[in-house]
Amino acid sequence: MDKKEEILKTALKLFVEFGFHATPTSKIAKEAGIANGTLFHYYKTKDELILALYAHTKSRLTEYMYANASKDESLELVFKSIYTNTIEWAQENKAEFYFIQQFSTSPFYGLISPEEITKQAKPHLDFLQAGIKAAVLKPLPVDMLYTLINSHIAGINQYLSSEEFSTAKQKKIINESFQLLWDMIT
Amino acid sequence: MDKKEEILKTALKLFVEFGFHATPTSKIAKEAGIANGTLFHYYKTKDELILALYAHTKSRLTEYMYANASKDESLELVFKSIYTNTIEWAQENKAEFYFIQQFSTSPFYGLISPEEITKQAKPHLDFLQAGIKAAVLKPLPVDMLYTLINSHIAGINQYLSSEEFSTAKQKKIINESFQLLWDMIT
């Protein structure tokens, strides 16, 4: 078993349930079934663990977002695929997605360098920029477009999480909300 | 001077800057210029302080949202007034708005009873429901509409905070983004 992975998994679960403030490293180690010192062997400080967890989780999401996105399709279809993938991942990994939001809306986010943030957003911004250039997307500032899309997704995810929808109903909502978003930005 | 108010003000500032985990009550008391015991005189526990701060801040926002909203105007104008008010408040009270988001995306939010949350959202949902009934807003589920609007506002606020815009430019962005939202939901 991979202890490093185990630590991240446990930390995620506890941070989401109790928050950063109420999740001691000792509790993480205990629940992960390892010794206290082992945790600090892999992560020098608690902050480092939190940052690593964020980077790890965020990259898992990003990876999933672009899955099955063949470049042959129309921009709309590629965009819809990314949109759908993101929401699907969020629904299937609720704790992970929640953690990303929790982290992003906390002072920890300030520990990430602006360069890193820019680097993370780059592919998405490039994609949107291409859409604008191709006159498919409205000529809005890309940053604005990006933020608008992100928050739309966060909103729909929140809505989907607020009630128990059947899979069919979920798909319907995702399709409908995509159309709303698409009409808004094209 | 009102000590209770002073405590909230200081706590807000510190929570936003350092987070819940890294803001000891002793620091709050010190920075607020009061004794340690005084803080616990007004708020029995740290959690109680955090919850009170959220309730206080949230109600200040809600109050401002509906300011100058005369019932005589068209639904669009009233809606736009609420929209504009909210973003203006968020921009003029960045720490407060950020705190609301920080709190909402943390396990503390779970300490608020579902009834309280429902009660808070009630007026907004009623307003939207009326808009649907009047066939002005699309017949989407109100909860969905509500979440969509909320996240849209959060997004625009984030965009406005990401750069330094002139007041004129800001107003232009708010008008434009309102139009995007309005077209989406009507």
Added chain:
DNA sequence: ACATTTGTAGACTGATTAGTCAATCATTGT
């Protein structure tokens, strides 16, 4: 075979924390 690095353990520590307490001080009502 042996040496060196890397992983793992868990008792331990120094610092910090939320919250208490007993003692004053201020305000109010009678």
Added chain:
DNA sequence: ACAATGATTGACTAATCAGTCTACAAATGT
């Protein structure tokens, strides 16, 4: 004037926390 209640203080405590340390085990390279 005088209770009585509430406000304020800051030293104090018991618990907890992040992180260290020493010792040992496993793996890896030579």
